[in-house]
Amino acid sequence: MLVAGNDRMQAVITQMEEVCQTIEDNSRRQKQLLNQRFESLCAVLEERKGELLQALAREQEEKLQRVRGLIRQYGDHLEASSKLVESAIQSMEEPQMALYLQQAKELINKVGAMSKVELAGRPEPGYESMEQFTVRVEHVAEMLRTIDFQPGASGEEEEVAPDGEEGSAGPEEERPDGPLSPNRALCGAPWS
Secondary structure, eight states: OHHHHHHHHHHHHHHHHHHHHHHHHHHHHHHHHHHHHHHHHHHHHHHHHHHHHHHHHHHHHHHHHHHHHHHHHHHHHHHHHHHHHHHHHHHHTOSOHHHHHHHHHHHHHHHHHHHHOOOOOOOOTTTTOOGGGOOOOHHHHHHHHTOOOOTTOOSSSOOBOTTSSBOOOOSGGGOSSOOOOTTSOTTSSOOO
16 A cells, blocks of 8 residues: 555656646747747837938938038139139239229129029028937837736737737736836847
């Protein structure tokens, strides 16, 4: 009878060791799935960040090209105007009156033409602002903070509520395991 009891005890111990091994295997598999899901979330975030940064860089380049073009245009006009002023000063020093009058007539025409040149307008006030590229992510960050395990879920497929949103485990008080640690980085080291 004692021997039979020992055999049953050994069978129970063996069965519990198998349960321990199964728990470790299942836990390892779930950790891998969890890592994969968070890595895919990080990949989506990185991809979107890259797209938004490219859009911002394109806008920056367009604005810089426009302003630099205006700087060149105004600079060229300033240089031409300065040369015209120098020519006018030199012609006033001309000792021969006939040559002076001939140059003066040309200078008057050039000054008239120079004053009629229309330069492109300056950028409107606030042109340098890039505030339209502000991204508000507070609601998304809050949603990410509420990520939690789904009780009764198979682990392979996430439950989806009838309205199209992912199911929720309810308030934290009703969750048996509590929320995931908020101190863990979303895109940092793998969960252990």
